[in-house]
Amino acid sequence: MRTTVGIIGAGPAGLLLARLLHNAGIDSVVLESRDRAYVEQRQRAGILEQGTVDVLRAAGAGGRMDRDGLRHDGIELRFARERHRVDFPALTGGRSVMVYAQTEVCKDLIALQIEEGGPLLFEAEALAVEGVESERPRVRFRREGREDVLECDYVVGCDGFWGVARRAIPAEHSRVFERTYPFGWLGILADVPPSHDELVYARHDRGFALLSMRSPAVSRLYLQVPEGTDAGSWADEEIWDELERRFETADGWSLERGAVTSKSVTPMRSHVHEPMRHGRLFLAGDAAHIVPPTGAKGLNLAVGDVVTFARALVHLEETGSAERLDAYSETCLRRVWQAERFSYDMTTLLHRAPDAPPFEDRVQLARLRRIATSRAAETDLAEGYTGFPLD
Template sequence: MRTTVGIIGAGPAGLLLARLLNRAGIDSVVLESRDRAYVEQRQRAGILEQGTVDVLRAAGAGERMDREGLRHDGIELRHDRTRHRVDFPALTGGRSVTVYAQTEVCKDLIALQLKEGGPLFFEAEALAVEDPDGDSPRIRYRHQGRESVLHCDYVVGCDGFWGVARRAIPEELTRTFERAYPFAWLGILADVPPSHDELVYARHDRGFALLSMRSPSVSRLYLQVPDGTDAEEWSDDAVWAELAQRFETDDDWRLERGPITQKSVTPMRSWVHEPMRHGRLFLAGDAAHIVPPAGAKGLNLAVGDVVTFARALTHRRDTGSEELLDAYSPTCLRRVWQAERFSYDMTTMLHRAPDATPFDDRIQRARLARLASSRAAETELAQAYTGFPLD
């Protein structure tokens, strides 16, 4: 089988890329190692930047998002029992974010791909990317018990940190940058309406907490816990009690409780792989970079990557110029490093390290006080949170 673009991975990056290429008249084939049910149920990100929302709408994938997604015009920061709201539109010229789960983005894009796009193979495990720096790279994969080869003009690895795409780049040509954090997030899904109509980021001496949501009836909440924590070590009552303590304020706000339907622990780290291109192999999303979740950047960075690639390949077809393809890695990495910086800033401002000193605590409080008193500081946060430009 032959195609112009072989895409490894049917997460939001791979599916959106297939959609963008289809709209541009460029054929592709998507290979996904998991089954469809797994992809559509995999809980991940839930915050879409303004640019991501705009891209999905332009790609014809925004109808249900616009109907069911929750537009948020700000976030609330809490510390020392005080509350401060950051107003996004007032600080960014009208930009906002939308709460719409990654699972729902994938469902929408899968339905469109199966109806209008090129081949999408589930339970098709990519085994290797061969000859990535040649004129016709190949993806060797296993599907329905048989090994096959997909011949491509280009390969895009949207297959995450553990995928095969990144391993096809010779190690001597790469550099990686990493920071591991000594804490994790215990996340829960609960069948209870959110206790606030926007996200709440809380810095507390006992650790960070985040109030988020998936819908008007389902809450998504997180607690900072030690790295290596087993989610089952926490009873439901203990989770709610700790959340209530970390979100406490001096007014009459209360945390609503309900049945917890899911618990999981997410490790925290920052990681970047350079370059993001080798020959005709391009990396996108978690195959090239990982951010701690406090900045809500993971899915949105992946969208930026595939938009950049789709534009570059369309430019190559229309003009014959390789200029934008050659610039893919540095173009993406400029945005990646700004997102890494912002995510690092949010993480270190809001989480209490195990070895934190009184000086560290005072610095965190000073940073939060600055946000509450400086429009310039608020604007920097609002611009970064609602999204860095995709062009």
Template sequence: MRTTVGIIGGGPAGLLLARLLHRAGIDSVVLENRDRAYVEQRQRAGILEQGTVDALRACGAGARMDREGLEHHGIELRFDRRGHRIDFPALTGGRSVMVYAQTEVVKDLVALQLAEGGPLLFEARALAVEGADTGSPVVRYTHRGREQTLSCDVVVGCDGFHGIARSAIPEAARRTYERTYPYSWLGILADVPPSCDELIYAHSPRGFALHSMRTPSVSRLYLQVPNGTDPADWSEERIWEELDARFAVDTDWTLERGPITAKSVTPMRSWVTEPMRHGSLFLAGDAAHIVPPTGAKGLNLAVSDVVVLARALEHRQRTGSAELLDAYSDTCLRRVWRAEHFSYFMTTALHTDPEQSDFDGRLQLAQLHRIADSTAAATELAENYTGLPIR
């Protein structure tokens, strides 16, 4: 096949890019390694920044989100057995976030792509990107039992941390920055209505806890656990008891319990590769950067990457100028590092490091009290959480 933009990866980043290019009159082909059922059921993030919500609406993918998503106007920080609400609209000039699961974003974009867009090939395994530095890249892939090629003007790797796109950039031409954290998250899905109207981020001497939700009847909760934890070692009773202890406040608030339908452990890491471009190959989303989930930035960074890239490709088609394409990596990395810093701040302020001293714990509490007591500090958190404008 021949196309203008070859997109490796049919997750939210690849699908949204294909949608944006379609609306700009630029043809593309999406190659997705997994089948449709797997892609539409892959559990990931569920918090959409204001800019992500705006991008989905603008490309015609926001109708079901607006009907079924849960708009949130703040979060609660909980520490010292008290809750402190951060009011997003009041602090950011009206910005908010939307709780709408990545599975649903993907379903909406898949349906639009199949109905209106270019080819979306499921179970198409990308093998290699060749000629990225020649201006005429080719993607080799297997589909329906045979190896095929996709010739492109541009290849975009939206294939995640374990994908093949990044490996097409010579090691000498890229640099990696990484931080690992000495704890993980035990995440659960439970068939019980959320015990809160907005997310609760809890700091406790026992460790961090997060109360989130997927729908009005499904709760999503997380516990800080040691690295290497086996979910099977945590019974339902143990999970609920530990959540109760970490969310405890001196009020009559109650954590509702229900059947746990899924358990998993997520390691915490920060990771960035630079640059995000090599010749005609561009990286977007987890192929280029990973953030710990504390700041809810992973999916939103992927969206901002492809919005910037789509605008740059449209600009080149309209004007013949590659100025915006040439600036793609630098433009995205400014936002990436801001999100990395915010995610690092949220992670280290709220989690209990197993090696930290009592002094470190007091510093954490001092920072949390500063946010609770200072409009300036709360505004900084709210602006970063709801997302900086996509420029």
């Protein structure tokens, strides 16, 4: 099998890249180790930055998002039983975010790829990426019990942190920067309308809490819990009781309860692999970087990566210049490190470390009051949350 761009992974990054290349007249093949049902049900991110929304619309994949997604013009910060709303459009020149689950993004892009795009092979497990320093890299994969080879001009690894793509970069050419956090998020989905019309980020002495949503009828909520917590060790009513404590306000706001349909624990870590390119292999999304979910940056960073690659390849096709392709890693990493910085700031602003001294508690509250009383500080948060430029 032969193609111009071999894409490993049919998450939002790989699927969007295939769509962008198709629209530019560049052929690709997508290899995905899981079946279609798994990809379309895999629960991940739910916040799309303004730039991601714009890219999906321009790619012809925004119709259902615009119909069913929930535009949000701000978030609410809670601390010391106080409430402060951050108004995104007023602070960023009109930018906002969209609540639209990653599962729905994948469904939209899969439907388009099957109807209009190149091959999308489910249950095709990539085994190795070979020859990345040559002009003809290849991906060995297994499908229906048989091994095959996909020969490419370029390989883009959108196969996540545990995928094979990153392993094809020799250790002597790799640098890894990472940080782990001593807590995680206990997340639940609940069949109950959200108790607030925008996301609520709460800093509490007992730990962080987040009120989010998946639709007008389904709530998504999170609690900071110790690292290694078993989700099953928390009874549903215990979760609701703890959420009520952490969201408590002085004005009598109340949290609506409902049936919990799922719960899980997400670990918290930051990870960046440099470079994001070696030879004709390019890393995108979680294959190259991980952010704690506090800043809602994971999916959006992946979109930025594949947009950068697609634009660079189109530039090469149109001008014969590989300058932008050669600058792929450097270009992406500038945005990645800004997102890592923002996610780290949000995480340390709102979470209480297990061994935090009283001094750190006071500093957190001072930082939050600074945001609530300084337009400059508030603008910095709004600009980071709605997204860094894709250019």
